[in-house]
Amino acid sequence: MKKLVQDFEVLRKEDLNEDHFVLDVKALEPLPKIYPGQFVNVLLKNSNSAFLRRPLSIHFVDYDRNVIKLYIKKVGEGTKKLGELVEGDTLNIIFPLGNQYSIPKNSNTLLVGGGCGVAPLLYLAKHLKDAGNKVTTVLGVRSAKDIIEIDAYKAYGEVFTTTEDGTYGEKGYPTQHSILEKEKFDHVFTCGPEPMMKAVAAYAQKKNIFCEVSLENTMACGFGACLCCVTETKTGNKCTCTEGPVFNINDLKW
Structure with missing residues (x-):
């Protein structure tokens, strides 16, 4: 699947409680097909210590509004910086990354x-x-x-x-x-x-x-290049960002 690098406009920030919030970010071009389980990597601007992109699960996709919802917990400087975004700000995103959950039928x-x-x-x-x-x-x-x-x-x-x-x-x-x-x-x-x-x-x-x-491994690049998200499976080490983050439990050494 083709990976895109685009600027998104922050439409809304909804505080769920003191630690969690949801960002509604609007794509400036029509969104591609996005599957459940995939994630994005966001660029943090004006940060003195958070240099790497931050991986965030895709919480929901609203195609009618061309919006992706990102569910975020404030745990470090990177996510706290995201919590400072306001309506009209721009967020640079690489997406859609990773694989997806299986979708059975009538189950x-x-x-x-x-x-x-x-x-x-x-x-x-x-x-x-x-x-x-x-x-x-x-x-x-x-x-x-x-x-x-x-x-x-x-x-x-x-x-x-x-x-x-x-x-x-x-x-x-x-x-x-x-x-x-x-x-x-x-x-x-x-x-x-x-x-x-x-x-x-x-x-x-x-x-x-x-x-x-x-899996919620550290995923800095999203392309399998940095190797910081490697996870051990029964068929060898695999990059969580490219061959995951979704894995069947029978494939993991759990």
Whole structure:
């Protein structure tokens, strides 16, 4: 797939809570086909320490408005700089990068997201529903104050939540939610902290369910040149930015 380098106009910044926000960025030319699971690399201007581009999952694509939504958590100088963008600013983006989640048809699908790893799952949920699948989403966060965008996910299916302190939904981690044992799923898709994804993978292997994960390795170039995102697989080392970020769990040395 052809990779593009374009300037986008910042249309809107929506603060979800004190740590998370969504940027609506408008392409100046018609958007190409973008698939769930793909990501972008953004250039940070006027930063004294954040020299490399930052990889961000594509949260959603609005073709009617020619807009890409980027879900971002403020964790370092780079993402904090992105949080300072205002309407009318320009953001240089390389896109679309990476591979995609599989899209089955007429299947019972489970999405499991933890923390800011929920970013690519909303766009995936739309594609799964459009393909005739039943979509169930389990979102795990630390506490009730971190529960965001529930209604957005509810547009595509049932949504369940877990919080580590039990202040919202079931107490515990996403892989401990009771729905995982109550219902039989055909496909599982996940993104989030690696320990959580490994727990999802173990659940899927135990139940003999098809499962794909989206890895969150450092991906500076997006073209497989810098080799900072290499991940170990059963068939050798692979660049997450080009042969991922989505991997079938049976291909990983987990």
